[in-house]
Amino acid sequence: RQCQRILSTYYTLE
Amino acid sequence: MFEAKLTESTTIKRVLDAIKDLIQQANFDCSADGLSLQAMDTPHVCLTTMTLRSQAFEVYRCDRPLSMGINLSSISKILKCAASKDSVKIVADDEGADCAEFIFENESADRIAHFELKLMDIDSEHLSIPEDSDYQAIISMPSAEYRRIFSDLSIIGDTITIEINKNTACFSVEGDIGNGSLNLAQTDSADEKNPVTINVKEPVKMTFPGKYLNTFTKAVPISEFVTLCLTDGNPLAIEFSLPDEAGFVRYFLAPKIDQ
Numbered sequence: 001r002q003c004q005r006i007l008s009t010y011y012t013l014e
Numbered sequence: 015m016f017e018a019k020l021t022e023s024t025t026i027k028r029v030l031d032a033i034k035d036l037i038q039q040a041n042f043d044c045s046a047d048g049l050s051l052q053a054m055d056t057p058h059v060c061l062t063t064m065t066l067r068s069q070a071f072e073v074y075r076c077d078r079p080l081s082m083g084i085n086l087s088s089i090s091k092i093l094k095c096a097a098s099k100d101s102v103k104i105v106a107d108d109e110g111a112d113c114a115e116f117i118f119e120n121e122s123a124d125r126i127a128h129f130e131l132k133l134m135d136i137d138s139e140h141l142s143i144p145e146d147s148d149y150q151a152i153i154s155m156p157s158a159e160y161r162r163i164f165s166d167l168s169i170i171g172d173t174i175t176i177e178i179n180k181n182t183a184c185f186s187v188e189g190d191i192g193n194g195s196l197n198l199a200q201t202d203s204a205d206e207k208n209p210v211t212i213n214v215k216e217p218v219k220m221t222f223p224g225k226y227l228n229t230f231t232k233a234v235p236i237s238e239f240v241t242l243c244l245t246d247g248n249p250l251a252i253e254f255s256l257p258d259e260a261g262f263v264r265y266f267l268a269p270k271i272d273q
Contacts, residue, residue, distance in 0.1 A: 007141060
């Protein structure tokens, strides 16, 4: 099964 | 005082068309450099950023930075009232304005329409995207080609794989009815009218939801070309640049990964 991680796992929150 | 005038409404109409299906509302950040926004879609897997630099405008004045919280569907409704050749002037007070004024003027300056758009307070999370990411593979292609590839493939299914090797990009799809793939090679001659360029540091193969790749085709009217930047395990970055470095629309899309 494939899923997508939310973007805040890749980029830092300002 | 914030005041910005575009010679033709087409520019902002196209930019809004490119983002309004992905985000419902966003803060339009105005500074001396121009107008920009960034917002995520509801599931937080796709980030849209937009910049209209001050040089995109015929008149641009921003005495101090302000943030206008705008509902994208509402601003689109107002801009529908501007003919494509009408100029658009946006005026807002920079001291906590609760609305922004839109003035549309035709070419002969004998028809002037005024609208006021209510502004909103929006809490938004701002993500820090590295400007100079060292991508493994970058492919640039005519935006019409982008539209054709992803509108075709997303009809077959929602699991689209992009694989880039030296001089070749392969786009493939798996769906309920079957599957398909398309190979695109780098164009040979530099004077080719619709060039495809592929720069690969390391071959890369990643999977993305076709629904989003197809939604990004809404940005095609903005730009003749589109750039796709990939690094294994990281979000895909897609850029549509406005002519004359007037600005851009960029999308960042989280990859599909095996759970």
